[in-house]
Amino acid sequence: MDNKIKELRQTQNLTQQQLADKVGVRRETIVFLEQGKYNPSLKLASDVAKALGSHVEAVFYLDK
Amino acid sequence: MIGRAEWFSRRKYGGWGLSVKTWQGWLYVIAVGGISFALLNVPFISESVRMPLTYGWLAIACLDILHIMATLKKDEMEVRIEALAERNASWAMIGALVIGVAYQTAQTAVSGNQQIDMFLIATLVAGVVAKAITNLWLERKGI
Numbered sequence: 001m002d003n004k005i006k007e008l009r010q011t012q013n014l015t016q017q018q019l020a021d022k023v024g025v026r027r028e029t030i031v032f033l034e035q036g037k038y039n040p041s042l043k044l045a046s047d048v049a050k051a052l053g054s055h056v057e058a059v060f061y062l063d064k
Numbered sequence: 065m066i067g068r069a070e071w072f073s074r075r076k077y078g079g080w081g082l083s084v085k086t087w088q089g090w091l092y093v094i095a096v097g098g099i100s101f102a103l104l105n106v107p108f109i110s111e112s113v114r115m116p117l118t119y120g121w122l123a124i125a126c127l128d129i130l131h132i133m134a135t136l137k138k139d140e141m142e143v144r145i146e147a148l149a150e151r152n153a154s155w156a157m158i159g160a161l162v163i164g165v166a167y168q169t170a171q172t173a174v175s176g177n178q179q180i181d182m183f184l185i186a187t188l189v190a191g192v193v194a195k196a197i198t199n200l201w202l203e204r205k206g207i
Contacts (some may be wrong), residue, residue, distance in 0.1 A: 024139070025139035025140065025141070026139050026141075026142065028141070029139050029140070029141045029142075032141060038141055040140065040141075041140055043140075044140050
């Protein structure tokens, strides 16, 4: 699964730590999410999307 | 409770328990150790009081550490990593226990004397029971 977290985060001038604090996870988790190395649960995906002012389907997508 | 979860992190590379994360955590460790040392060495405490006082203090410290471990905040990825690490650790321990029981069984067969350590068997049985209860609980609860 791929995502646009980094792109959206940078658009909003958020650091990884700031996004992590908004979502309530460690910065390392955001790093792994951005790199596509970690597939989040629907709850975490939804929280990340909400923190970025977006929707899950706009942030996460299947890489074909 | 005395200590706070935010002063510590989950121990990852040196066994189980806590790792100190902040200076408050170090202060806590020094305070717990210092009080224990003082209780054991201060001369003006009578010997009849010393041991109950020390054990009482250590019991409080243990409960506090357990409370810190229970309230330690972990995010989703950490929980998954920890679950896999604990699973692998339990498999390694099961392997060592089974090898131990097999070795002792072979020794018993060769020598004719009962040499099987019942604690090894009890540990394996405890693992089986814990696994069964966890499966039953989680399947009913719906994780």
